[in-house]
Amino acid sequence: MSTATTETQKKSVLITGASSGLGAEMARRMVERGWRVFGTSRKPQTDHEGIEWVAMDVCDDASVQTALESVYKRTDHLDGLVCNAGWGIYGSIEETSLARARAQFETNFFGVLRVLTPVLTRMRERNAGRILLVGSLSGRAPIPFQAHYSATKAAIESLAFGLVNELDPFNIQVSLIEPGDINTAFNDVMDWGERPSDSPYASRMAISEKSIRESLPISPGPKVVADVVEHALTADKPKLRYAVGREARLVGIAKRLLSDRLSLKAIRDHFGI
Numbered sequence: 358m359s360t361a362t363t364e365t366q367k368k369s370v371l372i373t374g375a376s377s378g379l380g381a382e383m384a385r386r387m388v389e390r391g392w393r394v395f396g397t398s399r400k401p402q403t404d405h406e407g408i409e410w411v412a413m414d415v416c417d418d419a420s421v422q423t424a425l426e427s428v429y430k431r432t433d434h435l436d437g438l439v440c441n442a443g444w445g446i447y448g449s450i451e452e453t454s455l456a457r458a459r460a461q462f463e464t465n466f467f468g469v470l471r472v473l474t475p476v477l478t479r480m481r482e483r484n485a486g487r488i489l490l491v492g493s494l495s496g497r498a499p500i501p502f503q504a505h506y507s508a509t510k511a512a513i514e515s516l517a518f519g520l521v522n523e524l525d526p527f528n529i530q531v532s533l534i535e536p537g538d539i540n541t542a543f544n545d546v547m548d549w550g551e552r553p554s555d556s557p558y559a560s561r562m563a564i565s566e567k568s569i570r571e572s573l574p575i576s577p578g579p580k581v582v583a584d585v586v587e588h589a590l591t592a593d594k595p596k597l598r599y600a601v602g603r604e605a606r607l608v609g610i611a612k613r614l615l616s617d618r619l620s621l622k623a624i625r626d627h628f629g630i
Contacts, residue, residue, distance in 0.1 A: 368434065368437070369434070369436050370437035371437070371439070372395070373415060373442040375398060376402055377395075377541075379536065379582050383586045384408050387586075390587060395432075396410055397413035398414070400412070401505070411427055413472075415464060415471055416463050430433075434483055438473065438488050438489065440472055442468055443509070444461075444543075444547070444548070445548070446458075446460070446473070446548040450504050457548065458505050460505060465510070469513065480529050481529065486528075487589065488530070488532070489533075489534055492513040493506075494535050496514045497514070499621075500628075501561070502566070514533055531597070535605070537605055539582060567629075569628075580603055585599040
């Protein structure tokens with residue numbers, strides 16, 4: 358059997374932000390499971406590991422269009438799409454510039470839409486496909502001084518469930534992946550911002566930042582997220598929501614049993630502010 362024939366018989370998935378962190382673990386996992394994996398990165402990658410790399414900047418219309426054209430020259434369809442690319446900013450709502458806030462939404466929300474909509478059109482026409490949107494538990498339990506990041510993930514939750522309703526007549530499964538704290542280099546690429554020494558939030562921001570920086574290294578590794586991504590891509594009946602991490606159960610219980618005021622107090626207590 359030729360290599361070309363073998364490749365066309367494989368299930369295929371496009372994973373954005375696949376060069377590091379959660380995306381890298383997802384991509385490796387699906388390669389191990391025999392899938393054909395197209396991984397996107399803003400910078401060209403040379404280490405293949407069975408991944409077919411595609412240069413893509415999710416914030417740039419032309420870049421996304423060129424990248425998808427490249428993918429569809431190599432395969433006639435995608436069985437799965439995992440919208441994973443994202444990053445975070447840190448700072449008080451009052452002191453965060455609109456430019457930083459827009460940049461946050463440009464990647465984490467509009468960057469998802471840029472990739473999602475053209476892929477969705479092809480999946481709908483084929484009447485088959487799996488869409489996984491990577492949100493965050495912070496979309497339901499906002500992180501102190503990461504309100505903008507949390508807001509983008511709340512928007513992703515609404516987008517995912519909106520898709521479920523709209524795609525009901527079609528054979529396309531949608532799942533929301535909600536990681537909590539996961540031990541990756543996420544904090545290394547965080548835009549921590551510059552806070553003035555006389556900021557009224559300075560002391561509480563410092564306490565919250567310390568909590569955030571200390572929690573990630575003792576959190577589960579990205580394998581736990583790759584586990585649920587694999588399940589969502591391969592299960593006969595994938596879940597609509599996969600909450601992942603040690604906080605997942607607590608967030609779910611709090612949202613069901615506590616008032617909004619008590620839920621927010623629990624978050625403040627957790628971060629020591």
